[in-house]
Every structure is written in C-alpha cells, then in structure tokens.
Amino acid sequence: MGNIEGDEFGPYVASDGEFGRDGELDGADVLGETGAAGVFDAARAEKAVRELLIACGEDPDREGLQETPARVARAYRELFAGLHTDPAAVIDRTFDESHEELVLITDIPMFSTCEHHLVPFHGVAHVGYIPDEHGRVTGLSKLARLVDLYARRPQVQERLTSQVADAVERRLQPRGVIVVVEAEHLCMAMRGIRKPGARTTTSAVRGLLKSSASSRAEALDLLKGRIR
Ligand SMILES: Nc1nc2c(ncn2[C@@H]2O[C@H](COP(=O)(O)OP(=O)(O)OP(=O)(O)O)[C@@H](O)[C@H]2O)c(=O)[nH]1
Numbered sequence: 001m002g003n004i005e006g007d008e009f010g011p012y013v014a015s016d017g018e019f020g021r022d023g024e025l026d027g028a029d030v031l032g033e034t035g036a037a038g039v040f041d042a043a044r045a046e047k048a049v050r051e052l053l054i055a056c057g058e059d060p061d062r063e064g065l066q067e068t069p070a071r072v073a074r075a076y077r078e079l080f081a082g083l084h085t086d087p088a089a090v091i092d093r094t095f096d097e098s099h100e101e102l103v104l105i106t107d108i109p110m111f112s113t114c115e116h117h118l119v120p121f122h123g124v125a126h127v128g129y130i131p132d133e134h135g136r137v138t139g140l141s142k143l144a145r146l147v148d149l150y151a152r153r154p155q156v157q158e159r160l161t162s163q164v165a166d167a168v169e170r171r172l173q174p175r176g177v178i179v180v181v182e183a184e185h186l187c188m189a190m191r192g193i194r195k196p197g198a199r200t201t202t203s204a205v206r207g208l209l210k211s212s213a214s215s216r217a218e219a220l221d222l223l224k225g226r227i228r
C-alpha cells in the first residue's frame, strides 16, 4: 500500500495508476460506535469505476472517459468523507452560556447518498436541543457540520437522522434533542417508481423533547411551516 496522504476529506492512498490490487484495505480500522473508517483507496475506486463503465457497455479508453475513473474516485472520496471523520472531533468545543431553553437551527442544506442505489438524496435538516442544567451549548456551525459528516456516508435517511440526534446527545448531554430531515430521493425520482417531488420526512427525538408534550410542541411550533 502506498503512502497515506490526507486533506479536508480525510486520509487517502493516492492512485499510482496501477490497477488490480486485491485484498482488504490496510488501516480500515473502525472507530467504535462512530463507524468512521481508516482511509480511502483511490486506486481501487478508479479500477472499480473503469470496470463499471465496461460493464455498462462503454469504452473507458475513449477520449471523454479517460479521466473519468480518477474524477469519480475523487468525487466519491468527497461524498463519503464522513466515513473518515470522527464525529467526536466535530463538536470539539462547548461553552456554558446559562441558556437553558431550546436552541434550534433550521433548513440546513443536506446532500447524501442512498446506500441502496448510490444515487443522491437531498433536502434539509433541522436540529434542535435543550441544553443541560448548566446551559452548555456549542457553536451553531458544529450542528451543521454534524449533519454534513453523517450525510457524507452511504446512508438511509432514518439512520442519518438518528445518528445526528445521538451525536448531539453524546457530546452535549442536553435535556432534549430533536432532528428532522426532509429529503427527495433520486432513486425514487429518476428510476424505479419514478415519483419526482415525493418527499420523505424523518424525525428523531430524545429526552425531554420525547417525554414532554409541551417541550415537543414548542419545537414543532417553531418548525411549523418549515416541515412540509
Ligand atoms: N427506509 C428507507 N428506504 C429507502 C431509503 N432510500 C432508499 N430506500 C428504499 O430502499 C428500497 C430498496 O428496495 P429493493 O426492493 O431492495 O430495491 P429496488 O428493487 O431497487 O426497489 P425500487 O426502488 O422499488 O425499484 C426501495 O424501496 C427504496 O425506495 C431510505 O433512506 N430509507
């Protein structure tokens, strides 16, 4: 295996242009419950894309496709960068603000990849929490980063939704968490059942936002008009 490099999309082994290496990834350690894996294997990805083009009846050596395996490998490395990032590193700072009421960030744009068909599903995420008794909060951008991290994995919408809720719960130990994701699945729009415009809404609620009807009602009231 070549040298492991790294950038904003995580660690990777650059392709040396030699296709055909077999065997399991070295360094594909799983980081416990977070499911973050080791490195992206660019050579292997390029080989697979070339094979897929051939399987589809294309000529991967024609001019327009020559660079395609390398481009697709780079694109997948970016789209699945969340496999190589530890969520614990995302909410890396918390601070006590004595804010004990709901904090809600809405309409976070979200692009993910359906793990069944490897085509996109996209929409918005809404993430809220009620801080603990010290009013411990985190930077608002960290919640959007968390959505991004879990979206950048092969996913199903239900798991993405609960993984974000669980990560907020683990890191902030808030009194309640609510995550709502609304998305259109291109696997239902451009193929299969072909229903463009159909939207799926999933939610995950934890703590007070699950057990207290009034807390949940407050959050849902703020989300009214946002959830279609
Ligand atoms: N619950 C859930 N299902 C999903 C998600 N993304 C895609 N699916 C569904 O996953 C299912 C996969 O079904 P299969 O019967 O194995 O695959 P398929 O033959 O390609 O199914 P069709 O899409 O109905 O053509 C489909 O019903 C998809 O709509 C998701 O995020 N959550």
Ligand SMILES: [Zn+2]
Pocket (backbone or CB within 6 Å): 114, 115, 116, 117, 118, 119, 185, 187, 188
């Ligand atoms: Zn799908």
